[in-house]
Amino acid sequence: MAAATPIFTALAANRRIGGVVALLALLLAAGLAAAHRVELSGHAITGMTNHVVWGLPHVCALFLIVAASGALNVASLASVFGRVECKGLAPLSALLALALLVGGLSVLVLDLGRPDRLLVAMVHQNPTSIFAWNIGLYVGFLGLGVVYLGLLIERRLNRFAAPVGLAAFLWRLVLTSGTGLIFGLLIARPPFHGAMMAPLFIAMSLAQGGAVFLLVAHLLSWLGAAQPAPETERWLGRLLGAFVAIQIYCVLLLHVTHLYAARDLAMERFLLRDGGLYPLLFWGGLVLLAGALLPLLSRRARPLAGAALTVAGGLVQLYALLIGGQAVPLDLLPGRVVRSEFGDGVPASYLPSLPEAALGLGGVALALLLVLLGCRVLRLVPEASR
Numbered sequence: 001m002a003a004a005t006p007i008f009t010a011l012a013a014n015r016r017i018g019g020v021v022a023l024l025a026l027l028l029a030a031g032l033a034a035a036h037r038v039e040l041s042g043h044a045i046t047g048m049t050n051h052v053v054w055g056l057p058h059v060c061a062l063f064l065i066v067a068a069s070g071a072l073n074v075a076s077l078a079s080v081f082g083r084v085e086c087k088g089l090a091p092l093s094a095l096l097a098l099a100l101l102v103g104g105l106s107v108l109v110l111d112l113g114r115p116d117r118l119l120v121a122m123v124h125q126n127p128t129s130i131f132a133w134n135i136g137l138y139v140g141f142l143g144l145g146v147v148y149l150g151l152l153i154e155r156r157l158n159r160f161a162a163p164v165g166l167a168a169f170l171w172r173l174v175l176t177s178g179t180g181l182i183f184g185l186l187i188a189r190p191p192f193h194g195a196m197m198a199p200l201f202i203a204m205s206l207a208q209g210g211a212v213f214l215l216v217a218h219l220l221s222w223l224g225a226a227q228p229a230p231e232t233e234r235w236l237g238r239l240l241g242a243f244v245a246i247q248i249y250c251v252l253l254l255h256v257t258h259l260y261a262a263r264d265l266a267m268e269r270f271l272l273r274d275g276g277l278y279p280l281l282f283w284g285g286l287v288l289l290a291g292a293l294l295p296l297l298s299r300r301a302r303p304l305a306g307a308a309l310t311v312a313g314g315l316v317q318l319y320a321l322l323i324g325g326q327a328v329p330l331d332l333l334p335g336r337v338v339r340s341e342f343g344d345g346v347p348a349s350y351l352p353s354l355p356e357a358a359l360g361l362g363g364v365a366l367a368l369l370l371v372l373l374g375c376r377v378l379r380l381v382p383e384a385s386r
Contacts, residue, residue, distance in 0.1 A: 008091065008153070008382055011375040017223050021372060024365040031362015034355035035110040043113065046356050051348035052326045057111035059319050060360030063208065064104030064367060065138075065179060066201060069172040070209015070243075071097040072145075074236070075152065079165030085232045088382035089217065090161075094149040095374045096216055097172075097209075098142060103367030105138060107359060130182050137175040144168050153378060176205045183325075190267055191325035196257060200250040204314060206243040207289075210236065211310035216371060218304055223372075225381040237303025244289050244310055251286065251317065267328050271320075275347065278324035281316050288313030323350055 011017070038045060048055045074093035078086040086093075109115045126132045148168050151161040180201030183192035214236060221227040228236075255272065258264040272279050288309050327348040375381055 008088075008379040010377065010379050011220065011372070011381050012224055013376070014224055017372065017376075020219075020223065021369065024369045024372075027358075027361050027365035028369065029362075030358040031107075031110075031360075031365065034358035034362065038110075038355055038359070039113070046353045047351045048356075049348065049350070052323060052350040054322055054326065055111075055350065056319075056352040056356040057107050057359045057363075059315070059322055060363055061104045061107040061111065062179070062322065063315055063318055064100045064107065064363055066176065066205045067208040067212045068097045068100035068104060068141075068205075069176045069202075070205035070207065071100055071213050072168060072172055073206065073210050073239075074213055075148070076165060076169045079152075079161045080169050085229065085235070089213075089228060089232075091149060091152045091378075091380040092217065092220070092371075092375070093213060094145055094152055095378075095380055096213060096371055098145045098149065099367040099370035099374070100209075100212070101138065101141060101145075102370060103363040103365075106366055107363035110359060111356075130178065130185055134175075134178045134182065137171075137178050141168075141171055141175050144171055153380070172205070173202060176202045188330070189325060190264060190331075191258075191271065191321075191328055194254065194257065196250065196254045200247075200254055203243065203247040203250045204318075207240065207247045207310055208314045210240040210243055211307040211314070214240070214303055214307040215311065216368075219368075220371075220375060220381065225375070233303060237306060240303060240307065240310065247314075248286060248289055263331075266331075270328050270347065271324050275324060275327065278320050278327065281320035282324070285313045285315075285317030285320060288316060326350075 046055060072093055074086045075090040075097075076093075077083040078090040078093075109118055121132070122135060125135075144164070144167060148161065148164045151157045151164055177198040180197040180199075183189070184194055184197030186192045214233070217228055255268060258268050270278070271282060327350060329347055
């Protein structure tokens with residue numbers, strides 16, 4: 001029997017949508033105001049220092065960028081792997097991937113300072129820099145994603161969606177690997193340095209992107225869109241549970257490889273036991289992630305709770321990885337004790353400021369606003385089947 005062809009429609013306006021848009025617009029305005037204040041006053045008003053140069057906005061930006069790659073899971077399942085039950089959710093999957101990447105890159109550009117000089121970095125490329133490589137990967141993903149979304153929307157061109165979807169699937173694997181290697185190639189930061197950062201970020205993208213998709217799909221259904229079929233939702237939940245397990249395995253493997261090297265034992269003791277807040281966040285993130293497996297793998301439980309736990313655990317773990325990796329005292333002269341008035345040889349302190357939190361939430365708000373705008377303007381929401 002032939003699979004039913006989904007019929008798509010635009011999301012109808014209602015009071016709930018108006019309230020959500022107003023809240024998101026307020027958060028976006030706060031984020032822009034925070035970026036403007038940091039631009040005028042400098043990063044001295046944030047909690048960042050010359051030791052911790054990537055703070056809470058970078059955590060939010062990385063989460064959005066990583067989740068953007070994984071948000072394309074459902075579209076890839078439909079176009080590349082032939083899962084017909086995911087076909088009705090594929091356009092939303094592509095739109096969400098684009099929106100999350102735009103939100104994450106917006107936070108990244110505003111947090112680094114001097115966003116007006118971004119054009120210089122794009123025009124004058126440095127082929128030896130992993131940052132330059134990622135600019136091309138991000139721009140390429142946006143262009144490929146727009147084409148892919150157009151093919152999914154236009155029924156007459158659906159036959160071309162499969163090859164473009166395969167290209168997007170392969171591209172996002174390279175993109176996520178490049179994002180992980182931004183840290184993995186930092187020789188001066190031992191907690192990050194290593195090839196394991198690439199597969200770890202791929203695993204994080206699969207888990208976090210899948211979780212964000214389930215949450216956004218439920219948000220849209222609350223706003224008036226058709227709810228995903230229960231059997232499809234349960235199947236996606238079980239798949240998400242497998243991705244979370246892979247993510248946990250990659251995290252543990254990263255630390256095991258560091259523990260194997262005697263020179264990294266002090267660093268691992270700091271991250272896993274003696275670092276105060278960071279071990280609590282690390283183990284708390286793993287517990288939240290592991291706890292997400294229970295509802296996800298259960299046939300009776302709804303995967304929404306598991307998706308929420310996965311997102312919370314992923315954010316906590318990413319904070320512990322990024323901030324904790326910078327707080328580790330650097331071994332400037334192996335075999336010698338280094339102390340100075342600049343804090344060399346001691347753990348770096350960091351306390352996020354209000355402008356940093358506002359900027360990070362502003363990126364999230366921008367991504368969700370783009371999703372709602374796309375669903376209102378374009379026919380992306382499944383209406384019925386025939």
